[in-house]
Amino acid sequence: xxxxGVANSLVKNNLVxxxxxxxxxxxxxxxxxxxxxxxxxxxxxxxxxxxxxPTELVFVNPNKRTKLGNNVGYILHPGPGGASRSLLALxxxxxxxxxxxxxxxWVTPYNKSEKWAPGLYTDRSRGDDTLAVWSSRNRDIENKxxxxxxxxxxxxxxxxxxxxxxxxxxxxxxxQCCNFFEYNPVLKTRPPNATNCTA
Numbered sequence: 001x002x003x004x005g006v007a008n009s010l011v012k013n014n015l016v017x018x019x020x021x022x023x024x025x026x027x028x029x030x031x032x033x034x035x036x037x038x039x040x041x042x043x044x045x046x047x048x049x050x051x052x053x054p055t056e057l058v059f060v061n062p063n064k065r066t067k068l069g070n071n072v073g074y075i076l077h078p079g080p081g082g083a084s085r086s087l088l089a090l091x092x093x094x095x096x097x098x099x100x101x102x103x104x105x106w107v108t109p110y111n112k113s114e115k116w117a118p119g120l121y122t123d124r125s126r127g128d129d130t131l132a133v134w135s136s137r138n139r140d141i142e143n144k145x146x147x148x149x150x151x152x153x154x155x156x157x158x159x160x161x162x163x164x165x166x167x168x169x170x171x172x173x174x175x176q177c178c179n180f181f182e183y184n185p186v187l188k189t190r191p192p193n194a195t196n197c198t199a
Contacts, residue, residue, distance in 0.1 A: 005061050008061055010148075011036065014055050015033060015055070017029055040138045040140060043141075044141060045103040050085075058076075059075075060178075061073065066179055071179065074175045077174040077175075099132035106135055106151075107148055108135055108139070108147050110145040117131040
């Protein structure tokens with residue numbers, strides 16, 4: 001991540017329900033946002049969909065602010081159906097090799113030798129040079145040159161309709177601006193030229 005510079009942080013925007021304390025108000029609840037900055041790699045290991053508290057993951061540059069005082073950033077929008085988890089036991093050999101699937105989101109400080117989440121040679125890996133091993137050092141990631149590792153996937157139980165040709169299944173994600181611009185950039189676009197469609 002290089003959001004308007006090299007030094008970035010992960011901020012978890014937790015959406016929290018609050019009860020209304022004043023009995024004279026007809027509403028019983030409201031929600032607000034609690035911002036939590038991940039300080040270490042352990043703080044940034046996230047299993048999507050496993051919490052009662054909805055969370056937005058925003059990658060910000062804590063050293064750059066908009067005129068309104070917000071940190072410039074990008075938000076991670078996981079695609080539909082892509083937040084699956086591994087069904088293997090943690091000590092099972094394929095899971096040790098593919099330990100990067102233990103979490104959907106990992107954040108590590110940049111290290112040019114850490115390139116492949118399952119290690120240099122995936123098919124020969126013993127699980128000793130993987131994202132899970134690097135992250136176990138629990139290094140500082142606040143206001144640093146950081147790397148986002150996003151693991152997505154899906155489970156597929158074969159159906160009769162899959163034979164002889166399985167339909168296409170796709171998953172994805174988006175990184176979308178979050179307080180990155182001073183205003184909506186669409187406001188400066190020109191409208192399309194009017195065209196005469198008469199025949």
